[in-house]
Amino acid sequence: xxxxxxxxxxxxxxxxxxxxxxxxxxxxxxxxxIGIIGPNGAGxxxxxxxxxxxxxxxxxxVEFYGKPFKKVRDRIAYVPQRSSVDWDFPVTVFDVVxxxxxxKLGFFKWPKLAxxxxxxxxxxxxxxxAFAGRQISQLSSGQQQRVFIARALLQEADVYLLDEPFAGVxxxxxxxxxxxxxxxxxxxxxxFVVHHDLTCVDKYFDWVIMLNTCLIASGPVEDVFHAENLMxxxxxxxxxxxxxxxxxxxxSAGL
Amino acid sequence: xxxxxxxFFTDPVFRAPTIGSMLMCLASSxxxxxxxxRRRSLLGEALSHATYPGVVISLVIMSLYFPDSExxxxxxxxxxxxxxxxxxxxxxxxxxxxxxxxxxxxxCFVLSSFFGLGILIASRIQITHVSWYKKIQLFLYGQSATxxxxxxxxxxxxxxxxxxxxxxxxxxIKAIYFDVDFTKSLGMRVNFFENMIFLLLVLAICIGIRSVxxxxxxxxxxxxxxxxxxxxxxxxxxFVLSGFFGMFSGFFGNYLSVFIPLVLQxxxxxxxxxxxxxxxxxxxxxxxxxxxxxxxxxxxxSRSMRIIQFRRKCVVENALKTLWKxxxxxxxxxxxxxxxxxxxxxxxxxxxxxxxxxxxxEKLPSxxxxxxxFGFEYASRIVRLHRLWEVYLxxxxxxxxxxxxxxxxxxxHIITPELERELTELLKDPKIDPxxxxxxxxxxxx
Numbered sequence: 001x002x003x004x005x006x007x008x009x010x011x012x013x014x015x016x017x018x019x020x021x022x023x024x025x026x027x028x029x030x031x032x033x034i035g036i037i038g039p040n041g042a043g044x045x046x047x048x049x050x051x052x053x054x055x056x057x058x059x060x061x062v063e064f065y066g067k068p069f070k071k072v073r074d075r076i077a078y079v080p081q082r083s084s085v086d087w088d089f090p091v092t093v094f095d096v097v098x099x100x101x102x103x104k105l106g107f108f109k110w111p112k113l114a115x116x117x118x119x120x121x122x123x124x125x126x127x128x129x130a131f132a133g134r135q136i137s138q139l140s141s142g143q144q145q146r147v148f149i150a151r152a153l154l155q156e157a158d159v160y161l162l163d164e165p166f167a168g169v170x171x172x173x174x175x176x177x178x179x180x181x182x183x184x185x186x187x188x189x190x191x192f193v194v195h196h197d198l199t200c201v202d203k204y205f206d207w208v209i210m211l212n213t214c215l216i217a218s219g220p221v222e223d224v225f226h227a228e229n230l231m232x233x234x235x236x237x238x239x240x241x242x243x244x245x246x247x248x249x250x251x252s253a254g255l
Numbered sequence: 256x257x258x259x260x261x262x263f264f265t266d267p268v269f270r271a272p273t274i275g276s277m278l279m280c281l282a283s284s285x286x287x288x289x290x291x292x293r294r295r296s297l298l299g300e301a302l303s304h305a306t307y308p309g310v311v312i313s314l315v316i317m318s319l320y321f322p323d324s325e326x327x328x329x330x331x332x333x334x335x336x337x338x339x340x341x342x343x344x345x346x347x348x349x350x351x352x353x354x355x356x357x358x359x360x361x362x363c364f365v366l367s368s369f370f371g372l373g374i375l376i377a378s379r380i381q382i383t384h385v386s387w388y389k390k391i392q393l394f395l396y397g398q399s400a401t402x403x404x405x406x407x408x409x410x411x412x413x414x415x416x417x418x419x420x421x422x423x424x425x426x427x428i429k430a431i432y433f434d435v436d437f438t439k440s441l442g443m444r445v446n447f448f449e450n451m452i453f454l455l456l457v458l459a460i461c462i463g464i465r466s467v468x469x470x471x472x473x474x475x476x477x478x479x480x481x482x483x484x485x486x487x488x489x490x491x492x493x494f495v496l497s498g499f500f501g502m503f504s505g506f507f508g509n510y511l512s513v514f515i516p517l518v519l520q521x522x523x524x525x526x527x528x529x530x531x532x533x534x535x536x537x538x539x540x541x542x543x544x545x546x547x548x549x550x551x552x553x554x555x556x557s558r559s560m561r562i563i564q565f566r567r568k569c570v571v572e573n574a575l576k577t578l579w580k581x582x583x584x585x586x587x588x589x590x591x592x593x594x595x596x597x598x599x600x601x602x603x604x605x606x607x608x609x610x611x612x613x614x615x616x617e618k619l620p621s622x623x624x625x626x627x628x629f630g631f632e633y634a635s636r637i638v639r640l641h642r643l644w645e646v647y648l649x650x651x652x653x654x655x656x657x658x659x660x661x662x663x664x665x666x667x668h669i670i671t672p673e674l675e676r677e678l679t680e681l682l683k684d685p686k687i688d689p690x691x692x693x694x695x696x697x698x699x700x701x
Contacts, residue, residue, distance in 0.1 A: 052440050070442070078440040085434045089292060090490045099430050103441035107427040135488035151437075 004066070005030040005159060005190045006051070011060030013043070013050050017249040019213055020046045024060070026218040028192075028207060033185045035205035035221075036194045039234050042212045044194045045081065048161045052078060064159060074103060077157035079148050081164050087137050093147050094132040097123055100154030122150040127176060142173030149177060160184065160191040167196065178204055201225055263510055271407055272399035276466045276535060277505035278410040280475060282417050284501025286459040287476035288494050289452055291484070292432055296477050298347075301362040303460045303472035305343025307373030309335035310394045310464070315380065318387050326405055332394075333409075336461040343369055344453060370469070397468030397532025399509060406465070413462050417455055421494060424448065429490055466505070467532040478539035479504065485550035500542050508535025569668045570598060572637050574606050575615060578626045579634035586623030635695040641667035642688035642695075643678050649689040650682070656689040 006028040013021040021043040028034055036044045049055045051062040052069050064072045077100070097119045101111055111119075123129045126146040131139065139147065145165055152160055160181075166174050181191050181204075195201065201208060201221065208225050210216040210233045217224035217233075263273040290299050313335025317328040343365045350361035381388045393401070421428070430438040431445055439445050460472055467475050483496035512529040520526060548555050577595030581587040593603040607624065610616040615630030626634060644666045648659040670678070679697065688694055 049436070054436055054439050073440075073442050076440070078437060080434060080436045084436060086294070089433045090484070090488050090493055091429060091433060092488065095429065095490075096433065099434070099437070102426065102430055102438075102443075107430070107443060108423065110426075137488075 003030045004028070005064060006192075007063045007066070008051065009061050009063075011047075011050060011057050011062060013046055013055055013057045017252050018245045021050065021057070021211075022214050024211075024215045026209065026215060028190070028209075028218070030190045031185065031188050032190055032207045033181055033205050034190070034192045034207040034209060035201055036192060036209045036211060037196070037198065037201060037233070038211035038216075040196075042233075044211055045163050047209075047211065048078070048163055048192065048194060052076070052161070075158040077152040077155035077160050079152045079160070079162040079165060082141065082144050082148060082167065084163075087139070087144060089136065091136060092132070093123070093128065093134050093136060093139070094119060096136060096147050097132075097150045097154055100151040103155055119150075119154055122153040123147075125153055125180065126150045140170070142169040145169050145173055146176065149180065153180075158189055160189060162191065162193045164194050164196065166193075198230070260510065263506070269509070269513070271402045271404050272531065273506060273509045275402040275406045275410050276399045276509050276531065277502045278407065278414045279463050279466045280479075280501035280505030280508075280535065280539075281498050282410070282414040283459045283463045283472070283475045284479035284497045284504075285417055285421060285494060286452075286456050287478075287501075288480045288483070288497045289428065289432070290456060290476055291480035292490070292493075296473065297359065297362045299456065299460065299476040300473035301347065301366040302340045302343050302457060303464060303469050304366045305369040306336035306340045306461060306464055307370050307394065307469045308376060309337070309339030309342075309373075310469070311373050311376045311380075311391050312339075314387060314391055315376075315384075318384070325403070329406065329409070333461055336464060337457060339369065340457040340460055344457065373469075393468075394464055395468050395470055396530050397464065397466050397471065397535075399466045399531040400528070402465070410462050413458060417459065420451070420455060424451075425491065425494075428452070467535050471532055471536045474536045475501070475504075475539060478536070478543045482539070482543040482546040485546040485553050500539065504535050504539035504542065507538045508532075511538065565668070570596060570602075570606055571610065572634075572668055574603075574610060575626065575630060575634040576637055576641075578616060578624065579631065579638060581625075583625060583631065586619045586621065586625035588623055592624060637667050639695045639697065640670045640675060642692060643675070643682065643685070644670065645688050645690070646682050646685050646694070647678055659689065 004027050006026075008024055008026050011021055011024040012019065020041075024047070036047060038044050046055060050057050051064075053062075062069060064076060069076070094116075098111055098115065100122065101115045101119065105111060105115065120129060120132065123132055126149050128143060128146050128150060131143065131147075136144065136147065149162075149165065152162075162181075165177055169177075181193070184191055193205070195204070202225055205221055207219065208221050209218045210224065210229055212233050217229045263269045287299070290296055310332050313331045314328070316335075317331040321327045321331070347358075347361045347365050350356040350364065351358055356364070377388060377391050380391070427438075427443065427448055430441075431443065431448055435445060459476070463472050463475055479497040479500035480493070482500050483493050486496060487493055508531055512531045512534040515534075516527050516529055546554070549557075551557055574592060574596055577592050578587055581591070589607070592607060593600055596603045596606065598606075607616070610630070611618060611624075614627060615633060616624055617627050619625055641663045644663040645659045648654040648662060649656055654662075675697075684697070686694055
């Protein structure tokens with residue numbers, strides 16, 4: 001159970017010349033519910049994206065189960081930010097959930113009855129089965145988030161990467177999701193959650209990664225989630241770095 | 256002369272233009288769906304204009320080196336248009352990524368500069384090579400009349416290619432266009448497919464400009480998709496409907512451009528013909544407008560129907576409420592009921608008749624009106640919703656007691672059973688409203 005799930009070594013990511021992540025190194029054991037916290041623009045989402053190769057780092061490597069992401073893709077499920085997609089898109093709830101099977105099935109085969117049944121079960125788990133035929137634009141934000149999570153459940157992964165699943169959702173949904181995540185953890189899965197609300201951190205997670213461009217801390221909640229680290233994560237010390245980075249960007253762009 | 260619809264598929268003069276246009280419209284309306292759901296409608300507009308200099312230049316080259324071969328000229332123009340559309344796409348992409356120009360500005364820039372270049376070259380030819388110039392003009396607004404069987408072949412093949420592509424990659428397209436990041440995380444080579452789609456878009460434009468012209472091409476991409484979107488939320492159905500709308504437009508555009516002049520023409524006048532391109536587009540726009548009007552869910556007609564139904568429901572429920580307040584026993588006089596409703600006497604009368612007919616209200620021997628047990632239950636629920644809502648507004652939203660009545664007047668007709676349940680739970684099933692009036696108990700729990 002305490003096998004090392006995620007290992008990051010000297011990871012740096014730039015958008016243009018601005019550092020978003022700077023020299024991150026960390027290891028996380030399996031079977032945990034991990035919160036990734038930090039202020040806006042601290043690179044929380046980028047950390048997830050970079051570990052899956054969705055954005056390419058300038059240096060560093062990321063390994064899941066000691067292997068690069070590409071080799072263990074099947075074992076990892078990603079839930080992007082709800083706001084990153086167009087919810088007016090003409091698909092139904094069921095269609096979206098069914099996309100969770102595409103990774104295993106490949107993009108050219110049509111889903112079989114068994115896959116559809118599994119998709120229904122995933123919807124049932126998040127309490128959204130009654131909405132299967134709905135068009136996604138008719139959903140509330142909490143319902144949208146549940147659909148996204150159902151899609152990830154269908155992937156039957158060992159590691160779940162969730163980007164801001166609690167942003168803008170109602171209390172009932174937050175409760176449903178956290179119960180579900182706890183259940184997954186009990187099954188031995190590892191779950192990473194990008195989170196912005198500090199009040200529930202010690203209640204929800206048993207491991208935190210505190211980020212502000214640089215890594216502030218990564219460890220069990222009771223060890224690292226304390227005032228001093230919070231100060232360093234949310235304090236003003238990082239602003240200087242930000243300004244310097246912007247200056248360097250303008251200089252090198254010749255503006 | 257008189258032609259039946261069927262003749263357009265068999266007559267040697269009309270066959271090629273009709274079938275050619277239909278195939279071309281099919282291709283562009285299918286690709287148009289992709290552009291439309293990606294919210295990049297203007298891209299079609301920019302790229303179709305960008306083909307114009309390609310058309311002009313290749314026509315000049317073809318006329319110089321292969322003056323006799325129609326087929327080679329057609330192919331050459333296709334290649335020229337294709338090359339310039341791609342150049343336009345490249346410039347737009349570079350401007351957006353390297354120069355950080357906003358998308359709409361980059362599109363406008365490419366549209367006008369490329370088109371301007373085309374016009375410039377064309378106007379030079381106008382004086383020296385009149386016959387070339389006439390051919391070039393055809394591509395501005397489209398002319399399907401001069402199409403031959405070879406065009407059917409080319410367009411048919413390209414349409415088939417596009418359909419095959421859509422069938423094969425339907426699910427990938429759905430996944431990519433809905434959620435790029437997720438699809439990438441599954442290991443899909445997203446960039447490759449996006450480029451394929453751009454390639455098909457450019458292809459569809461290049462074959463389309465022959466029928467509807469550079470200027471109107473983007474409408475042919477978008478109009479069928481917009482029309483189809485009014486009917487469905489399903490991507491697959493969107494493609495099918497859009498394809499059909501496209502083909503209809505292609506056919507009727509051709510048909511009407513022959514038929515309308517025949518009708519309008521007076522005895523002894525010279526025959527004239529209407530250009531097919533604008534006609535095709537107008538027909539597509541007509542389908543689109545019709546869809547806005549009659550589509551079952553989003554259409555204007557059905558929406559106004561629903562509004563009227565809702566208003567009627569409000570009136571009926573208000574009448575029931577008035578009767579409820581009179582209580583059971585003596586009943587209420589007709590006039591008293593009418594006074595409670597803020598509508599004309601005559602419509603009040605019909606509302607009352609309707610209530611009797613539907614069994615909510617009965618007429619007593621004294622000619623007074625009274626609620627039936629069913630009507631009483633119905634009315635109790637409305638009063639309950641009204642007062643529950645008032646409690647909610649006052650105790651949870653901190654509204655002033657005297658101000659909540661108006662809002663509740665509206666909400667009592669809107670609150671669903673689910674909302675009622677949640678309200679009841681939240682407010683712990685209150686018995687008294689802010690005006691100290693009793694709240695009727697929930698039905699079934701009396």
